[in-house]
Amino acid sequence: MLGRAANGVYWMARYLERAENTARLIDVGFHLALTGSSKDSQHDEWRSVLTTAGLIEDYEALYSDFSGPQVFNYILRDPENPGSVLKMLEYARTNARVVRTSITNAVWEATNEGWMTLKDMLARPVRETNLGEVLTAIRRTGTLVRGALEGTMLRNEVYNFARIGTFIERADNTARILDVKYYVLLPSNAWVGSNLDNQQWDTLLRSVAGNRAFSWLNAGSMDPREIARFLILDGQFPRSLVFCAEKIRSNLAGLAKEYGGETSAHELLRDKLSRLHQIDVEEIFDQGLHEFLQDFITRTNEVGAVIAADYRFTE
Amino acid sequence: MSTTNAPKFDEMLNEDGTVRSAYADFRNWYDAQDKSWLKRQDGEAERFFRRIGITFNVYGESDAEERLIPFDMIPRIITAKEWRKLTKGIEQRVRAINAFLQDLYHRQEIIRSGRLPISALRNNEAFLSQMIGFTPPGGVYTHIVGIDLVRTGPDEFMVLEDNARTPSGVSYMLENRETMMAMFPDLFTQIPVRPVSDYPRRLARSLRACAPAAYNAAGGKRPVVAVLTPGIYNSAYFEHAFLADQMGAELVEGSDLRIMNGRVAMRTTTGYKAIDVIYRRVDDDYLDPLTFNADSVLGVAGIMDVYRSGGVTIANAPGTGIADDKAIYSYMPEIVEFYTGEKPILNNVPTWRCSEEDSLAYVLDNLKDLVVKEVHGSGGYGMLIGPTSSKKELAAFEQKLRAKPENYIAQPTLSLSTVPIFTREGLAPRHVDLRPFVLVSPDGIDITPGGLTRVALKKGSLVVNSSQGGGTKDSWVLED
Structure with a gap:
């Protein structure tokens, strides 16, 4: 196996895992914001989500508003954010393309379809009403690729x-x-x-x-x-x-x-x-x-x- | 000689509107289908292609958007009899091309005999001096050839171009068939169509049959084959990955390779491993920065030395471009005859060499009816299509032509055949060409029954190139 291909599958898997975990972080932040009492405590939660995702410094350099939609759009799709979930899926997919000959069609298609779906969904700002749908789609991509790896790849x-x-x-x-x-x-x-x-x-x-x-x-x-x-x-x-x-x-x-x-x-x-x-x-x-x-x-x-x-x- | 005014030949319909035998079974099937269902299937095809990722990148587009080549779901159908004649002609031509290359890089008998002027080689960048006196492993120059054919009548296929460098498009031949079988399985149970799916296996076998001396000396279990790609941003990357995958070969980039102990080796997770045969999808210019373009990062420094000393096979061999050069094209009838001793079975499109005084005079007189091409160019730059050009454009081109006539050839605008495509309004005729894929090995010449049919989707258009809105179709050769 080529060293470059090993690098490719390794990073494909890392980016998919990271995208999924980031989606879960947003989900929890959103859940808290829904149950949270004051606006301040909600903003604290979103700040904490950014800290956990390692994005707080970059975010503060650009924005001072910690409202939910502002924060989750930054994490999910802001072109100013080189580590957005959309970028992670793009990197995962680019790596999958690089190693297409090493992975099965099922793994490639799951990765490619996940990226296509999210690219469409994240083409416009996400609202609170469709956030759940977007997060589910991100988690589903991770699940489908893992399932395809499990079910179709040689060990x-x-x-x-x-x-x-x-x-x-x-x-x-x-x-x-x-x-x-x-x-x-x-x-x-x-x-x-x-x-x-x-x-x-x-x-x-x-x-x-x-x-x-x-x-x-x-x-x-x-x-x-x-x-x-x-x-x-x-x-x-x-x-x-x-x-x-x-x-x-x-x-x-x-x-x-x-x-x-x-x-x-x-x-x-x-x-x-x-x-x-x-x-x-x-x-x-x-x-x-x-x-x-x-x-x-x-x-x-x-x-x-x-x-x-x-x-x-x-x- | 046919011109735009000649009657058009439609491959499905006779002039009286009845269906030709090639299309009879298909047309029965088609007429029985629910048209709104067909429209839905048409939309499905695009989704299918996007999901499996058959896209091509368009050079020079800022967002590097991946595009699909439009797929038309009406097959292009060729009868067993027509195909038999075609294969004979193609085989003859490909044999001649390899003999021609062997001769050009050795004794140059064809030039000594006066059948080809030395001027055709002089200053021709496609002729590589590095190949002089060297015979590639197995004596094969063009392991893979794509012959572009156009049809102008019931019994007339002509060669428009020989692709002897790195012809692309074979993945479309294979995926178009896969798509058709997935969308319309019943068609294939009703109509006997010759399969194309074993092309990658045949390609692998053909490449392995050309292993270099170093492999034979070492006596490995089976030659190691790798596909060399410029990388994921190349417009044909999908095809490179597809072929490597189907052949069970490694897909390598220049950065994976280095020269070690007189071999080309790839960086694997456990160290460097020698490659025996490289199916390169990188142009000659970029192959070796030590020998050719010094700025290239796509190739391998020193690969030409390894090649010349028998450490690796490069497919196609460097320097094969001289055989598909436009200046050489016009001599192909003489070339075929010189090396095979036979009359060419497939005709060339009539071609005027503007370097010759009489031809130039004719071309200048008839500029508005002709297509004029630059001999060392490729891809339609510096080209004139007379019938669709304005007076001003014609006048400007005339100036160029008079200044450097030896840079140009001219051809009539042919009346290309039409085949039906699927539109919202039903079947409609469009112009097509055909590129069958030919494999050459020491064991012989192997032509996959079918090929890539490119189709001009715009009504009346003669331009089938994918970069200019052309599409592709599944191409069927019927069983006897």
């Missing part, structure tokens, strides 16, 4: 690189979402049972599509440590950090098997991410949740960079 190097892209992006996104809101989980702020905190915790879980799963596992009760444990260390939850790390590991193992040997990426992964399996949530809080997450994000990015170098993504 070979191409598949492994796509999956590594998906889980590096997802690990990074979950960690960032958690990091922006980490303070709501800290003991000093945890007024068990207060309505405000319950809502904050619910928001956090929703942002990673984990609210239902968490309630189910915990019979409806909320507890900040349990939430942190769930999002970081639960091996069953497909967006937890440990789940993503495990998937990166197993796909790298697939590459080692196929290529008949490991690279420095395998060693680095063992070195950097294996501690997730040994650590418990108490230690994480002792170390400092924020520090732990920052460290995790750095390590994940390092692993991504070493994979790109070891497998000759670029010259």
Whole structure:
């Protein structure tokens, strides 16, 4: 497989994952704005969405208004925003075009159709009345491409690189979402049972599509440590950090098997991410949740960079 | 000689309005269909093409919009008998082209014999001195040829142009058929049409049969084939990806390649791996910045040295452009006869070489009825279409012609055949051409039954180019 093609499937998967996670962030922001009391608290929520998406500085350089439609249009489709969801889908699709010979028709068509649909939908400003429809279409694109990968691709190097892209992006996104809101989980702020905190915790879980799963596992009760444990260390939850790390590991193992040997990426992964399996949530809080997450994000990015170098993504 | 005033030949209808035998079965089917359903299917076709991503990029458009070549769903139908004659003519012509290239880059017997003037080669950029004295692996110069044919009567196909460099359009031949089979499966159960779908397999086999000396010395399991594309912004990228995919070949760009140990190697995830045969979709000029255009980033520095020392096969061979040059075209009847010892089965369009005094006089006298083309140009620049030009344009062109007559050839405006297209008002005749695709290997010449039919969608228009609003059709060759 060409190094350039490995780079292409890896980034195709990363951009699709990022688009989907961004859509979920907007969904949560919108949900909060609907239930929010004052205008100020609504604006705070939208500001927090921009922070989580890593767009706050760019946004503030252009706008001072934090109303919902202004913010979600910026994130979704503003030509001034080089990291808009529309751009992400365009990059995903461009990468898919580059690697057309490596992916199946089903994967290509799902990616291409998703891009065509969203390009049409995002040709005009999005209103609150059709935001839900747009967000659903973005999530559906991610789901369809994943389904096509799962159902039609050979389990070979191409598949492994796509999956590594998906889980590096997802690990990074979950960690960032958690990091922006980490303070709501800290003991000093945890007024068990207060309505405000319950809502904050619910928001956090929703942002990673984990609210239902968490309630189910915990019979409806909320507890900040349990939430942190769930999002970081639960091996069953497909967006937890440990789940993503495990998937990166197993796909790298697939590459080692196929290529008949490991690279420095395998060693680095063992070195950097294996501690997730040994650590418990108490230690994480002792170390400092924020520090732990920052460290995790750095390590994940390092692993991504070493994979790109070891497998000759670029010259 | 036919002119615009000659009676038009319609491939479906006789002059009395009855249906010709080629179209009889199709026309029965068509007449039985619900026309509003056909209109809906017509709209479906475009969505189908967009979804699978058959688009082409138009050079020079600011937003690099991807466009579709319009598809017309009425097939162009050729009978088994007509096709048999065509294939004989095409095979003869392609054989002659390869013999001609071999001769031009070696002993140049045709020039010694006085059948081709040396002036046809002199200062001709398509003739590559780097190829002199070198024989490509398997002795094949043009692995893939597209012969552009026009039809002017029941029994008259003429060659309008030979495409011996990197002919494109074969993906449309294949996808148009796929689309037709998806939209109208019952048509194909009722009418026996010869399949085209194994073209990529035949292409792969044909390319592998031309492996270089280095492959044969190393004795690998099977030659490694790669398609070299300029990249996703090239207008034919879809086709490059499509063919690589269908052949199971790697799709590479110049940046993936480097020269290592006398081989061309591609950067894979596990290191550099040698390529045996490169099906390049990059022009000669861009192939090797060390040898040709120094600014090129599309090719591979040093590939020509590797090629000449037997490390890689390049398909088509560099320098084949001399065989489809417009200045050479007018000599094709002589060329065919010189190398095959036979009369050409397919005629050329009559051509006046303006370098010759008598011809120039005729051309100047009849400018308003002729098409005048520049010999080293391609793609319709510097071209005059007499019947549609104003007096002023004619006068301006006359000046150019008198100044440098040797730069021009002239041809009559032909009465191209028409075939029906689907319109909201029903079937309507439009002008077409046909490009069959020909594969050449040491094992022989292989012509896929069918080809690319380009159609001028505007009423009365003779311009079938996709860049100027032309469309394509599925092209059927009927079984015997």
